[in-house]
Amino acid sequence: MRSLVIPANEYRRSRWRNGAGWTREIHARGPRGGAADGGSDWDWRLSIAEIEQPSTYSRFDGIEREQVLLHGNGLDLRFSEGTGRALEPPHGRCRFSGELGVEATPVDQLAHVFNLMWRRDAVEAQLWHRPLVGPMVVFAEPGVTWIMHLIAGQARFADDSGLPGLCAGDTALLESESGRLRHVLDGSGEALVIRIQPLE
Template sequence: MNARSRVIPAVDYRRTRWANGAGWTREIHAEPAADGEGWDWRLSIAEVAAEAPFSTFPGVDRELVLLTGAGLRLDFADGQSVQLVPPHGRHRFSGERPLLGTPLEGPTQDFNLMWRRDRVAAELWRRPLVGTMVLFADPGHTWVVHLLAGQARFSDDSGLPPLAMGDTALLAAGDGRLRHALDGAGEALLIRIAPVDPAPGAGAGLRLVDTA
């Protein structure tokens, strides 16, 4: 097992205030920046109990995914309005854009992916988990698996514990290519994080293979 690959149980997420103090979030992971200044990318679950302005993050791109609740309306200062509706509505936007978040018919919890666009690139998918899924990554790349529903386990040689609903796995490549086989049933968010402007061919190993 790569020493940087690990499973983060949902009970270990750290609850903290939003940057603007207007709400609460449960931080899953913040990847330290190589230069020691803050983070390069961050995962959290925002708790939106009432209408509130969202924090702004210059230089950061974001993607929100509705996890629980009847829906969330995002009203941007430039006039755009977007609704995240069940089962897992999502929206990607620039962190500089001021907006107001309003839960529809009760509180929501929302998966929050943020990344510094000048340092890394991020892609997110919602995928069913049926049978075996194989993830590959080259050095410098990371896969994230957040289990939305069901249960899953990695191959025995990974050294990683099973995933329960709400848990998150970080699968970071070391000096060589990383391969992890994930087996189970349910649904997951899959995220891949890659350096900006990787060397030619470096992204070729960052791929997902469904074998079911």
Template sequence: MSTDTFLSAATRVIPSVEYRRERWRNGLGWTREILRVPDNDDWLVRLSIAEIEQDAAFSAFPGIERELVLLRGEGLRLRFADGTLHTLMPPHDRLRFAGEAEVSGELVDGVTHDFNLMWRRDAVSAELLHRPLVGSMFFFSEPGAAWAIHLLAGQAEFEGEPALPPLQAGDTAWLGAGPRRRYALHGGGELLAIRVAAGVAAG
């Protein structure tokens, strides 16, 4: 199957209560998986929330690009093997880095929850936007391009889309690739919007 076919996975809203929660292999935290496309071990895109309870090394993901966004907590230091140190601070600092990188997470002051976007760099490109939601925002699905929308705060609903239930804070919507279509998201709050497209980004 082509990348385009995988990105056309069914449009839907995923309530936060349906995220799959599992213990890390090293036992030092939890992951709540939101979505993987396709839904198997050979995914192209994966969204999850890491619950980091103590300082811990991150797992390596060869061939994967990652972007972390601090959701909750007082901060997370990311210490890389090359000596680079980057601290994610509230409210929503973020960092993109290669999945191959040797990195450990160090808590600034207590448990953190971190949004984790991962994508296979040789097959898709991804862009993560952090935006306020005031009134309506418009998202366009297209052939080879899909959107994932994670509501950080507030509430929202897709106008004229009775098959898509309203979003509460913490919920995620997937707008699958396909014929060009406009989605109007109406509400108030704050969100992460991730555009995922087939192919590798220029540059």
């Protein structure tokens, strides 16, 4: 896979099976490195959930999940093991197992949540929330995927990558086919930065 920018208006939007919300799929990566469709044959997946009412999440065996509140006044998560977690504004986050039963309730009728899912026996994933003030440098290496999801603001690639700029809501996938590849993202705002690496 080569580096690319996915504009927010190209995310595929579909209704939840239970009708309680919508999902906008950003990207899913298959086990052989290619893009995967919206089915279950993926090693990792990025999406944005639009939660309109109290709802039950689907169960994903063998999957780790991390969610970050993007918009709304909060989201309450209640887990089948008896614990709970509140994703509070501006960008509360929570990591949990896909095997858990989860009841999600938006605080004020609607919450938008960034959703990262990955197969724990296939890849390792890390997620950070970072302010973007001036340049941010990422070194992409073969086999490793860096993801920049711009929460707010605007940014451009101040290098010779040829990638278009980012507006709020856009996502960049930064990869290298050979050797270390330097990317410089310059702008202002806030971003989610994700690193995904296959397990040995």
